[in-house]
Every structure is written in C-alpha cells, then in structure tokens.
Amino acid sequence: MIRIPYQKNLELEEEPSGIIGHYGWMENGYTPYAAFYWAYNEEALRVRLVSAVKELTVFTTRDDGEVWADNCMELFFQPFRDDPDYLNVECNPLGCMVIQKGAGRENRALLTARLKPQMEVCTVIRPGSGWEAGYIIPFSAIAELYQRPFRPEKGDLLRFNAYICGEKTPLMHFGSCFPIDTPQPDFHRPEFFGIGAFN
Numbered sequence: 001m002i003r004i005p006y007q008k009n010l011e012l013e014e015e016p017s018g019i020i021g022h023y024g025w026m027e028n029g030y031t032p033y034a035a036f037y038w039a040y041n042e043e044a045l046r047v048r049l050v051s052a053v054k055e056l057t058v059f060t061t062r063d064d065g066e067v068w069a070d071n072c073m074e075l076f077f078q079p080f081r082d083d084p085d086y087l088n089v090e091c092n093p094l095g096c097m098v099i100q101k102g103a104g105r106e107n108r109a110l111l112t113a114r115l116k117p118q119m120e121v122c123t124v125i126r127p128g129s130g131w132e133a134g135y136i137i138p139f140s141a142i143a144e145l146y147q148r149p150f151r152p153e154k155g156d157l158l159r160f161n162a163y164i165c166g167e168k169t170p171l172m173h174f175g176s177c178f179p180i181d182t183p184q185p186d187f188h189r190p191e192f193f194g195i196g197a198f199n
Contacts, residue, residue, distance in 0.1 A: 001195045007039040010046040020164050022179040030171040034164040045137045049073040052130040057169040060096050063112045067092040069168040077160035091133040095123040105188035152198045159193040
C-alpha cells in the first residue's frame with residue numbers, strides 16, 4: 001500500500017511516493033529508474049512522474065497520438081471501488097497526452113480534449129539525465145465524469161498503477177509500480193492494480 005499524503009497547498013514530499021521498478025516481458029536488461037510523487041487536498045490530486053531515461057525518443061507531437069510508442073509515463077487509477085471504469089493518463093516528454101475512461105482496453109472514452117485544459121500539465125526535459133511530467137487532476141472533473149461526488153478523505157483507498165514505457169524506443173521497456181502477470185505487455189489490466197491510501 002502506498003501513501004497519498006494530504007497537503008493543503010499540494011506540496012510534494014522530497015522522497016518519492018512510489019518507485020516504478022517492476023520490469024517485465026523484455027530481456028534486454030534495460031530498467032531505467034522511474035518514480036512518482038503525489039499529494040492531495042480537498043480539490044485535487046497533484047502528480048509528478050520522473051524518469052532517468054538518458055536518451056529520449058519522441059515521435060508523437062499531438063494529443064491522442066501514440067504517446068506510448070515514445071518515452072512515456074502513465075498513471076491509471078480507479079476512482080470508485082464499485083465502478084469498474086478507470087482512467088488512464090499517459091504523457092510523453094513534449095506534454096502530448098492520451099486520457100481515457102473505461103473498464104478495459106476496449107471501448108474506452110477519449111477525454112483528452114475535455115480534461116487536459118484543467119490539468120496544468122508541465123513537462124521538463126533534462127538532456128542526458130531524464131525528464132519529468134507533472135499535472136493536477138481536479139476532483140470536480142472526476143465527479144463530472146462519473147456523475148457522483150469525489151472527495152477522498154483520510155483512510156479512503158484508491159486502486160492504481162503507474163507505468164513507464166517506450167514501445168518504439170531503441171531499448172524497448174515496460175515498467176510498473178505493481179507487477180503485472182501477463183505473457184505480453186499489457187498495462188490495461190486493472191486486476192493487477194495496487195492500493196493507494198489517502199492519509
């Protein structure tokens with residue numbers, strides 16, 4: 001279980017909240033460091049993902065493109081335990097995103113144009129040492145999507161996984177915070193989500 005700390009001003013702690021360190025499927029020995037930081041208050045969840053990938057590959061220059069083919073970091077989460085629909089938020093180093101909602105890989109609703117303008121998305125590229133992506137997910141946006149209030153409090157739980165990937169990079173890689181037991185790379189497997197605890 002991973003903590004989601006409460007911070008009135010959405011300040012992030014210095015130490016990572018979680019490490020994206022489970023690498024499966026590829027046998028090339030490439031397992032770049034990646035981690036995420038997050039915090040919440042009454043209004044939103046703030047997320048920061050960092051990667052130590054030294055040489056970046058970016059093909060996608062628009063939202064809703066194949067960002068997963070580039071160096072990419074992603075957060076998938078299920079806001080409500082009794083609703084199977086989860087959100088996937090995927091971002092490449094240029095800040096190009098894919099945001100979707102649904103219960104599985106198929107038939108997902110595309111939400112990028114609707115949500116991204118509310119998220120204060122920012123990416124930073126550090127040549128030779130990696131990159132990071134940051135954004136804020138307003139709880140009001142989640143409430144609108146699911147047609148029910150979303151106001152997590154201390155003790156509430158959130159099912160999620162965080163990922164790093166690069167499907168068409170010179171060194172293909174697929175990493176996750178929680179391990180995924182499938183024969184082929186597949187991040188759209190909510191049965192392998194872990195637990196975050198609001199505190």
